[in-house]
Amino acid sequence: MATETSVDYDRTKELKQFDDTKAGVKGLVDAGILNIPKIFVRPAEDLATEELNSGHKKVEVPIIDVSNIGDSIRRQEIVNEVKIASGEWGFFQVINHGIPLSVLDEMIEGIRLFNEQDLELKKELYSRDSAKKVKFHSNFDLYTSKTADWRDTLQLTFLDSDPDTSQMPSVCRKSTMEYFKHMKKLGETLFELLSEALGLQADHLNSMGYSKGCSIVTHYYPPCPQPELTLGVRKHADAGILTMLLQNHIGGLQVLHNGQWFDIHPTLGGLVLSNDKFKSVKHRAISNHVGPRISVACFFSGHASLLDKPFGPIKKLISEANPPQYEEFLLKEYFAKFFSSSLDTKPPIDYYKLVHQSKLKQFDDTKAGVKGLVDAGILNIPRIFVRPAEDLAADELNSSQKTIEVPIIDVSNIGYSIRRKEIVNEVKIASGEWGFFQVINHGIPLSVLDEMIEGIRLFNEQDLELKKEIYSRDSAKKVKFLSNFDLYTSKALDWKDTLQLSLLDFDPDPSEMPPVCW
Ligand SMILES: O=C(O)CCC(=O)C(=O)O
Ligand SMILES: [Fe+2]
Numbered sequence: 001m002a003t004e005t006s007v008d009y010d011r012t013k014e015l016k017q018f019d020d021t022k023a024g025v026k027g028l029v030d031a032g033i034l035n036i037p038k039i040f041v042r043p044a045e046d047l048a049t050e051e052l053n054s055g056h057k058k059v060e061v062p063i064i065d066v067s068n069i070g071d072s073i074r075r076q077e078i079v080n081e082v083k084i085a086s087g088e089w090g091f092f093q094v095i096n097h098g099i100p101l102s103v104l105d106e107m108i109e110g111i112r113l114f115n116e117q118d119l120e121l122k123k124e125l126y127s128r129d130s131a132k133k134v135k136f137h138s139n140f141d142l143y144t145s146k147t148a149d150w151r152d153t154l155q156l157t158f159l160d161s162d163p164d165t166s167q168m169p170s171v172c173r174k175s176t177m178e179y180f181k182h183m184k185k186l187g188e189t190l191f192e193l194l195s196e197a198l199g200l201q202a203d204h205l206n207s208m209g210y211s212k213g214c215s216i217v218t219h220y221y222p223p224c225p226q227p228e229l230t231l232g233v234r235k236h237a238d239a240g241i242l243t244m245l246l247q248n249h250i251g252g253l254q255v256l257h258n259g260q261w262f263d264i265h266p267t268l269g270g271l272v273l274s275n276d277k278f279k280s281v282k283h284r285a286i287s288n289h290v291g292p293r294i295s296v297a298c299f300f301s302g303h304a305s306l307l308d309k310p311f312g313p314i315k316k317l318i319s320e321a322n323p324p325q326y327e328e329f330l331l332k333e334y335f336a337k338f339f340s341s342s343l344d345t346k347p348p349i350d351y352y353k354l355v356h357q358s359k360l361k362q363f364d365d366t367k368a369g370v371k372g373l374v375d376a377g378i379l380n381i382p383r384i385f386v387r388p389a390e391d392l393a394a395d396e397l398n399s400s401q402k403t404i405e406v407p408i409i410d411v412s413n414i415g416y417s418i419r420r421k422e423i424v425n426e427v428k429i430a431s432g433e434w435g436f437f438q439v440i441n442h443g444i445p446l447s448v449l450d451e452m453i454e455g456i457r458l459f460n461e462q463d464l465e466l467k468k469e470i471y472s473r474d475s476a477k478k479v480k481f482l483s484n485f486d487l488y489t490s491k492a493l494d495w496k497d498t499l500q501l502s503l504l505d506f507d508p509d510p511s512e513m514p515p516v517c518w
Contacts, residue, residue, distance in 0.1 A: 014039050015142055022126035023119055024138035024152035026292075029222040039148045040230040046147075047229070061255065061262050062089060067096035069189065082190075083197035090279025091255045093267050094190075099182045107179040108248045108294050110172030114154055115220040115292070117171055125154070125169065130339065133157045134167045145342035150230045150287040151221045159213035160304035180216065183244055183298045187211045190242060191300075198277060200316060210241050212303035216296060221252070223291035232285035232293065237347040239338040240301035247285075250293035256282040259393030277317070280347060282390070307332040326352045346491065359384050360487055367471035368464055369483035369497030387492045407434055412441035455517030459499055462516055470514065478502045479512050 018039060021027050028037065062085035068074045085092035114136075115122070125136040138152045139145065156168065156176065165173055188211045195204040205211070221232045232252055247253055253264040261284075285295065302311075312328035329352050337348040350356075363384060366372050373382070407430035413419040430437035459481075460467070472480040473487075483497045484490065501513070 011039060012143070015148070018138070018148075019142060022123040024122075024126075024136075024220075025150050026115060026152055026220065026222045027119070029225075034225050036150070036224065036226045036230055040150060042147045042230060057260060057262060059257075061257075061264060062092040063267075064092050064094055065096050066094055066189070066193075067098075069193075079193055079196040082193045086194065086197060086278035088279070089255065089257055090281030091257075091264075091283070093264070094186070095267060097186055099186065103175075103178050103182055104246055106175040107172075107246065107296055110175035111154065111218045111220060111294050111296065112292065113171040114169050114218075115152060121169075133164065134169070140339065141342045144340070145234070145344065147230065147234070149233050149343075150224045150227075151219045151232050151285075154218045154220075155215065156218070157215040159215070159301075159307075176216065179296070180214075180298075183214065183216075184211065187214070187242065187244065187298070187300050190244070194242070194278070198314070198317060200314070204314075204316075205241075209303040209306055211300055213301060213306070215240075215299045215301065217299060219285075219293075219295045219297070221250075221285065221287060221291055221293035221295075223289055224287040225289075227287040227289055230287055232287045233283075234344040235282050235284045236343045237280040237282050237349075238297075238299065239335060239348060240299035242300045244298040244300075245295060246298075247295040248293060250288060250291060252285045252288055252293050253295070254284055254286065256284075256390055259389035280349060301335070302331055307335075323355070325355050327354050327357075328352075350491075356384065357488070360493075363483075363493075364473075364487055367468040369467075369471075369481075370495050371460060371497055372464070381495070385493045385495060391492075407437040409437050409439055410441050411439055412443075452517075456499065458516040459514050460497060466514075478509075479514070481514075 014037065018028075018037065023030070025040075062081065064078060064081045064085065066078060069078060082092065122136055125134065127135040128137055128140070129135065134154075134156055136152070136154045139148045140153065140155075142148055154169070154172075158164075158180075162180075165177060168176060188206055191205040191211050192202040195206070196202050198204075219233070224230065235256065245253065247264075247266050249266055251263065251266055254261040255264060256262075285293070287293075308330065310328040311331045311334065313324040313326055318324050326349065334348050334352075337351065341348075359382065363373075363382065368375070407426065409423060409426045409430065411423060414423055427437065467481055470477075470479060470481045473482055473485070474480065479499075479501050481497070481499045484493045485498065485500075487493060499514070499517075
């Protein structure tokens with residue numbers, strides 16, 4: 001514990017030092033660093049899951065040609081393509097959108113100029129103040145994430161009005177204004193297509209104000225000396241309703257589909273959200289030896305006037321056959337959740353998932369745990385236990401050949417001072433390197449261990465009504481039985497039931513223990 005705290009302390013200090021430079025990641029590169037600072041290095045277990053990337057892909061990322069959208073037959077086809085892409089991927093690339101290439105190029109160039117201008121000018125805009133409409137910083141979640149990402153961000157928020165040109169950095173003012181104009185128009189078109197794809201009137205989503213408020217979040221990813229150790233943007237799902245994303249020639253955007261990462265080659269891409277009819281795609285950007293990589297995300301997340309209003313599944317889509325999947329929430333609470341947590345934690349929309357919550361409650365209310373399901377003769381495990389596809393894919397990892405062995409420590413002869421020193425040393429190494437070791441020759445009779453296991457088997461296999469009496473999630477209870485202590489907060493449940501005996505302030509009290517195993 002003590003080491004954990006001191007590591008955390010150093011990290012906070014390093015984060016603050018980095019933040020105080022107000023020079024972002026580009027400042028580090030300009031200073032000529034050869035190794036990236038520790039605050040950017042991803043945990044070893046995350047780095048190991050990169051294998052995910054290597055598999056052969058049998059499908060292709062959807063590309064939608066929106067030319068001739070005015071032709072009613074072609075429009076129907078496009079709506080259908082949008083429906084499939086949004087439902088299966090939550091992502092598509094748009095081509096022939098009519099935005100002049102020069103507008104896109106100049107937008108990227110403006111952002112390059114902003115980031116490469118005199119540092120003192122950039123520093124003036126460096127801020128983490130959520131009230132600021134125009135600000136520059138590195139990693140909005142710098143102090144809450146496990147690892148910082150290799151990018152700097154200039155954020156322009158226009159939720160309640162069109163862009164305020166006077167506040168915009170002069171180097172990218174003209175190009176951003178022009179780009180914004182086109183994004184607004186394309187955004188409206190995409191919202192029309194999405195409305196139609198949901199079986200609604202074409203103007204449905206636009207008339208709700210979704211295409212009115214928008215934030216343009218521009219990222220600058222300087223070349224990274226050790227791209228294998230960090231990311232440009234960690235895996236996440238966007239919080240907004242629709243994101244339109246532009247990236248320069250370097251590429252690096254990847255979307256997660258059926259547990260595999262797909263590279264997205266530079267062109268405009270859209271990302272989407274809805275009542276589970278459309279997917280909210282997980283995506284990330286890798287960092288690279290070459291650069292700068294530049295990307296521009298245009299988030300449509302609703303006009304400022306919607307922030308205080310309840311937000312929930314589209315009423316017209318709800319029926320008995322198609323019940324709501326999410327409860328209503330206030331948009332401002334939802335965004336507060338998003339901005340106060342690390343980008344890669346559970347997407348905020350998951351907190352409002354109704355069906356999932358009610359399925360969890362149903363299971364909890366049986367008080368029979370996982371064993372109850374098995375006794376009922378289920379052949380397929382309920383969905384609440386199924387791990388996300390990307391976690392399952394990462395398990396391939398498990399199969400690789402191991403060259404070292406798990407530490408086993410023989411504690412016999414612990415009374416001899418020379419042997420004790422050796423044991424202490426083994427404990428030190430095992431605890432430092434693994435945080436785990438096995439103990440042998442501990443002197444506990446085998447029968448004690450066997451009887452303990454047998455008692456727990458008897459407890460779990462006794463009459464259900466007796467077990468139910470102590471089923472509880474009450475943290476004050478010293479003796480309780482339950483399945484998954486984190487049932488309501490985890491991504492997927494574990495296949496286990498638990499009898500918990502907390503002996504923190506008292507020796508076991510036999511009268512409180514389950515009779516079969518006391
Ligand atoms: O830079 C990119 O390609 C992705 C940026 C992104 O995902 C975001 O801003 O949410
Ligand atoms: Fe994103």
